[in-house]
Amino acid sequence: MIRFEQVTKRYPDGTTAVDDLSFEVSEGELVTLVGPSGCGKTTTMMMVNRLIEPTSGRIFVNGENIATVDPVRLRRRIGYVIQQVGLFPHRTVLDNTATVPSLVGWKRAKARARAAELLDLVGLDPKRYGRRYPEQLSGGQRQRVGVARALAADPPVLLMDEPPPLP
């Protein structure tokens, strides 16, 4: 499903964030990257959906070398919960959750029904929270909306970064 072949990421200032990394994840597998702050976990995940391009090495998703796949098409198949949550501040909780279904052309009613179902799944009553804006939620509630949004279009690949530590 996902294969890294000798992947290295070096930033322009010379920092090597990921060094010669190879691994494979099969369909249905749940993999956790564990390591100290700054060891390259987020960089590794962001290379899977091409938000970061590797300096060398190859990454395959479903047998396809992702360097040859249109990044937007690639990302529609990958749910991503980013470390800063990254909800759209000007969109309601329900509309945030319906983002990808809307983008891939689901009918509005179907996208909203799916969003409500996912909010329910992450423990947020859509009637109570659906019309709120992200700033009207707690940090943990925002993180849960991020999870619901990533799951909404039922992507074959789901990347989840941990929430940042409390300031």
Ligand SMILES: Nc1ncnc2c1ncn2[C@@H]1O[C@H](COP(=O)(O)OP(=O)(O)OP(=O)(O)O)[C@@H](O)[C@H]1O
């Ligand atoms: N744009 C950048 N330019 C230079 N170095 C960077 C850049 N982005 C990240 N780094 C460095 O790359 C390394 C890996 O960063 P990364 O964000 O992948 O770590 P992480 O394992 O996710 O850490 P955390 O647990 O703190 O989230 C760190 O040393 C970081 O300082």
Ligand SMILES: [Mg+2]
């Ligand atoms: Mg990180």
